[in-house]
Amino acid sequence: MLVFGGGCVRLALSRNACTLVYMSPRSIISTIIAALLWMLSGTVFLLLGSLYIVLSFVVKPRAIHQITRAICRILLLCAGQRLTINGRFPDVTSQAYIYVFNHTSMLDTFIMLAILPEFTGAVGKKEQFSVPIWGAILRRFGAVPLDRDNRAAAIASMDAVGRSFDEGLSLLVSPEGTRSLTGELGAFKKGPFHLAVRHQVPVIPTVIHGAFNSKRKGDWRLFPNRVEIEICRPICPAPSSLGDAVDGIQCAVRTEFIDRLERHK
Known part of the structure; x- marks a missing residue:
């Protein structure tokens, strides 16, 4: 690594060539900050994540939801994230809901768990369950x-999740199914909306603004940031034929996300 005039030139060697990559002072500082945030939040995640796993063997995760919220808020704070919440969740004691969110960052799950008013069921890609510590947390949480x-x-798997509605357990899920590479809203899967119609469960769109700029897929860096969350009104499935009702609520939820995201630009 060579230093020139307040900037930095990183020497990248390959088998057949040598490439000089200029790094501005601002890039150097942001890289150092990102590394420090990872060190702090990673250490806290290992400690508090391990504590959660141990606690879940003693007390059911549903009974320690407030502790889960506190852990996620601490993790986000250590990762340099400040949350601003607009809107309020409805009374969660009367019925179950399906909470859906736009997925642009690995921080999204922690953001949602930090603000949800109740313990929920969850689904996740099977690959996540093999990640050390995180996979164990998902299994102890009861994620499918x-x-x-x-x-x-x-x-x-979705049928198993649906049966939990009979016990009054809500569901947290990303209708996109994976993180966006661009920060734009991706295509929606039909699974959550089939559940909403089949079990007549309202869907609550929860729009996350700014998390893509905090930690995006494909970039290791973690940036301190303010993340805004908009809690929308519940959208109830229409009492019509299954196919029409699924398409109808999927379209209504997607339109809500698009309107909120466009308004925030």
């Missing part, structure tokens, strides 16, 4: 693994 490459297994 979803195999997107196996349609029959995916349907069985």
Whole structure:
């Protein structure tokens, strides 16, 4: 690494060539800050994540939801994230809901768990369950693994989640199914909306603004940032035929997301 005039030139060597990459002082500072945030938040995640796993063997995760919220808020604070919440969730004691959010960052799940007023069920890609510590947390939380490459297994997983509505348990899910590479809203899967119609459960769109700029997919850096969350009114499935009702509520929820995201630009 060579230093020139307040900036920095990183020497990148390959088998057949040598490339000089200029790094401005601002880039150097942001890289150092990102590394420090990872060190702090990573250490706290290991400690508090391990504590959560131990606690979940003693007390049911549903009974320690407030502790889960506090852990997620501490993690986000250590990652340099400040949350601003607009809107309020409805009374969660009367019925179950499906909470859906736009997925642009690995921080989204922590953001949602930090603000949700109740313990919820959850689904996640099966690959997440093999990640050290995080996979154990998901299993202890009671999350259901979803195999997107196996349609029959995916349907069985969603059916298992649907049965929890009978116990009054709400669901947290991203209708996109994966993180956006661009920060734009991706295509919606039909699974959550099939559940909403079949079990007549209202859907609450929760719009996250700014998390893409905090930690985007494909970039290791973590940037301190203010994240705004908009809580929308519940959208109820229409009492019509299954196909029409699923398409109807999916369209209504997507329109709500698009309107809120466009308004925030």
